[in-house]
Amino acid sequence: xxxxxxxxxxxxxxxxxxxxxxxxxxxxxxxxxxxxxxxxxxxxxxxxxxxxxxxxxxxxxxxxxxxxxxxxxxxxxxxxxxxxxxxxxxxxxxxxxxxxxxxxxxxxxxxxxxxxxxxxxxxxxxxxxxxxxxxxxxxxxxxxxxxxxxxxxxxxxxxxxxxxxxxxxxxxxxxxxxxxxxxxxxxxxxxxxxxxxxxxxxxxxxxxxxxxxxxxxxxxxxxxxxxxxxxxxxxxxxxxxxxxxxxxxxxx
Numbered sequence: 210x211x212x213x214x215x216x217x218x219x220x221x222x223x224x225x226x227x228x229x230x231x232x233x234x235x236x237x238x239x240x241x242x243x244x245x246x247x248x249x250x251x252x253x254x255x256x257x258x259x260x261x262x263x264x265x266x267x268x269x270x271x272x273x274x275x276x277x278x279x280x281x282x283x284x285x286x287x288x289x290x291x292x293x294x295x296x297x298x299x300x301x302x303x304x305x306x307x308x309x310x311x312x313x314x315x316x317x318x319x320x321x322x323x324x325x326x327x328x329x330x331x332x333x334x335x336x337x338x339x340x341x342x343x344x345x346x347x348x349x350x351x352x353x354x355x356x357x358x359x360x361x362x363x364x365x366x367x368x369x370x371x372x373x374x375x376x377x378x379x380x381x382x383x384x385x386x387x388x389x390x391x392x393x394x395x396x397x398x399x400x401x402x403x404x405x406x407x408x409x410x411x412x413x414x415x416x417x418x419x420x421x422x423x424x425x426x427x428x429x430x431x432x433x434x435x436x437x438x439x440x441x442x443x444x445x446x447x448x449x450x451x452x453x454x455x456x457x458x459x460x461x
Contacts, residue, residue: 234365236454237406241370244403245321254367255324258400261363262328267352269340274356274395277327277386282320284385288397289319291381292374299376314415317374322399327386328357330393350395357396370403423447 223231259276267273279285300311319325330353342348357373364371374397382394413419424447429437436444 230366234362238361238365239370239406239410240412241372241399241403241406242315242318242411243321244370244405244407245318245323245399245401246404247323248402250324250369250401254369255400258360258363258367258369262356262360265352265356265359267355268342268348269335271335271339271342271349271352273330273332273334273349274353275329275331275392277329277388279325279327279386280323285319285325287385288325288377288382289317291377291385292317292319295376295378295381310415310417314412314417316376318370318372318399318401319374319397322370322372322401324400326360326398326400327382327388327394328353328360328396328398329388330395331391332393333391350393353395357398360398364400368402369400370406372399373397374399422451 255278259278262274262276263272265274279288296316300308303311330350332349334349339349361371377394377397379394382388382397383390383392386394388394407414410420424435424444427443427447428434429440
């Protein structure tokens with residue numbers, strides 16, 4: 210069997226500055242709803258962001274995504290109307306105090322952002338048998354979400370804000386955007402330059418939820434086991450990084 214000959218010669222070749230930039234993007238990425246500027250996103254910048262999304266990992270290299278780019282105000286207004294209907298339904302699911310807080314939150318930038326992108330998943334893209342999907346049929350969706358994350362981080366590197374709007378009935382989006390029934394809309398993204406990025410996630414600043422300390426979410430060797438003979442160093446470093454983040458210092 211023929212072997213692949215193209216290799217990366219040095220997987221540790223990133224400079225310290227480049228490595229810091231990667232972590233900076235991760236820690237300063239925000240779900241943007243309120244700070245969009247009307248400035249247009251150039252074709253060049255948008256193409257770079259889409260290319261980054263297309264280079265996401267995918268199970269079996271199935272690449273199940275499509276990117277539906279929307280600039281038309283008329284289309285965005287129809288999508289916004291679908292959002293308002295879904296939001297009104299969702300609001301009633303919360304207890305009275307939480308419902309009032311929910312209704313005060315700004316949860317999208319559909320009309321504010323100059324570009325909207327709907328990322329979809331084609332469940333039939335790679336045929337009925339896909340390497341790695343035999344025992345988990347949802348890996349196509351997971352792969353598509355990886356593309357969303359790539360897009361988000363590339364956008365942050367370009368100075369673009371991205372807001373993920375999930376408050377829709379999928380069938381409503383399919384109807385408005387002409388998406389076939391066999392293809393699922395996974396993420397509806399509002400994209401554009403912003404006046405500033407918030408220091409913390411907007412829902413955290415609004416008091417909706419706070420970030421869970423990482424050490425409560427990491428287990429070792431077995432589910433529910435929060436320590437083992439070699440875990441102390443990792444836990445201590447996690448706490449140290451979180452303390453630095455809380456002091457406004459970029460995590461090392």
